[in-house]
């Protein structure tokens with residue numbers, strides 16, 4: 207197998223669905239060795255099956271990003287099986303309580319979205335960085351959102367994603383001279399189960415979501431995967447601490 211990622215080892219969270227699954231498949235197609243992690247074993251297992259069916263190299267490790275022990279074990283397993291960790295894509299996330307105003311936001315929902323979408327990214331970075339320092343370098347991409355850069359209705363989600371952008375910049379500064387580059391990708395609305403759920407419930411939102419993007423449509427998961435792979439690759443060797451919008455022009459307005 208040939209490709210831009212030949213022999214490179216990547217750990218992906220939220221690899222059992224949507225953006226994480228597609229990115230795992232594209233990494234493998236480019237010759238990478240992929241550690242697919244997710245809290246959902248069925249979804250993660252299906253991603254690995256699909257990679258293996260196409261001749262790629264991957265294994266599944268169940269991981270809840272809010273559990274430090276799970277994260278450490280996943281990094282250790284990566285090193286046991288593939289010998290190193292070149293790249294990490296910290297992507298697992300949830301929407302949390304939708305369409306609830308700040309004054310009514312349930313505390314339980316707040317804790318959950320901050321735990322998974324923000325603390326989870328930090329926990330993953332913590333153990334990934336410890337391994338990357340031992341090897342002398344690596345690259346990390348975190349999934350933020352356009353809502354990591356502007357406000358929106360879902361306050362818990364928006365707060366967590368702004369946190370991811372801040373964490374990405376701080377981490378990048380912490381390790382810029384240690385060979386570890388850390389960036390974030392900020393997708394617009396992407397057609398994954400997360401968004402399809404809204405459209406199923408309220409079909410009129412499809413048009414609404416399309417028109418939010420000057421390009422006139424929502425994005426596809428492989429359009430995010432392409433940015434993640436570029437950010438990991440040596441082609442982005444001078445890029446760190448950035449929050450890159452992949453949003454069909456959403457934030458240019």
Ligand SMILES: NC(=O)c1ccc[n+]([C@@H]2O[C@H](COP(=O)([O-])OP(=O)(O)OC[C@H]3O[C@@H](n4cnc5c(N)ncnc54)[C@H](O)[C@@H]3O)[C@@H](O)[C@H]2O)c1
Nearest residue numbers: 220222223224225245270271298299351393395396398400
């Ligand atoms: N789809 C979009 O429009 C969009 C836009 C901007 C940002 N994002 C972000 O992209 C990322 C991926 O979203 P998606 O659209 O692919 O959604 P998705 O729901 O298809 O996939 C999310 C995955 O994360 C996993 N997950 C949830 N909680 C977890 C936990 N505690 N530990 C480990 N895994 C967990 C889920 O099981 C699922 O497989 C999320 O961080 C999301 O916020 C999505």
